[in-house]
Amino acid sequence: MLSLLSTLGGLLISGLPKVLDFFQDKADKKHEMELAKVQTERELALAREGFLAQQKVEEIRTDQIAMQTEAQMQNAALAHDQKVLEKASTWVVNYVGTVRPTITYMLVFELIAINVWIMWHIFSLPGVITSIDDVIKFSDVVFSEDEMAMLGGIIGYWFGSRGWSKK
Numbered sequence: 001m002l003s004l005l006s007t008l009g010g011l012l013i014s015g016l017p018k019v020l021d022f023f024q025d026k027a028d029k030k031h032e033m034e035l036a037k038v039q040t041e042r043e044l045a046l047a048r049e050g051f052l053a054q055q056k057v058e059e060i061r062t063d064q065i066a067m068q069t070e071a072q073m074q075n076a077a078l079a080h081d082q083k084v085l086e087k088a089s090t091w092v093v094n095y096v097g098t099v100r101p102t103i104t105y106m107l108v109f110e111l112i113a114i115n116v117w118i119m120w121h122i123f124s125l126p127g128v129i130t131s132i133d134d135v136i137k138f139s140d141v142v143f144s145e146d147e148m149a150m151l152g153g154i155i156g157y158w159f160g161s162r163g164w165s166k167k
Contacts, residue, residue: 006149010156104154111147118142 046055085093095102122128122138129135 002145003148003152007152007156010153011160014157014160104158107154108151111151115142115147 043055085096119142122141129138
């Protein structure tokens with residue numbers, strides 16, 4: 001039951017960014033509507049005064065400066081990353097994109113190592129395993145409900161996030 005809940009929790013948590021994006025988008029749209037209203041009122045006031053053409057020229061100039069600044073910042077960041085990665089070895093360059101999945105790999109490999117050690121310990125004790133019923137009994141120890149809950153949460157997060165990103 002706990003593994004089912006943790007898997008469901010992993011699926012829901014992987015969708016949390018989309019839910020937060022929805023509320024952020026809603027707030028942004030409300031803000032944009034208020035800005036558009038104020039801007040429309042300003043344009044009408046300027047049009048009455050005859051300053052509409054000058055305002056359009058200034059808006060175009062401001063937009064161009066903003067685009068140039070953003071492009072320069074992005075190019076500087078990419079150049080910095082490229083400069084750092086030029087000095088790094090090939091495996092470091094390849095590894096840079098896999099940091100978060102690596103943490104997941106480490107956790108899963110740790111679970112596998114612990115399970116293998118528990119199985120080896122159980123099977124190495126003489127007379128403990130005498131029938132298939134003993135194997136089933138000890139499988140509850142090796143594959144505990146808490147462990148399956150943790151693994152279900154991880155799998156739910158990684159594979160659930162794929163489904164949320166398509167919606």
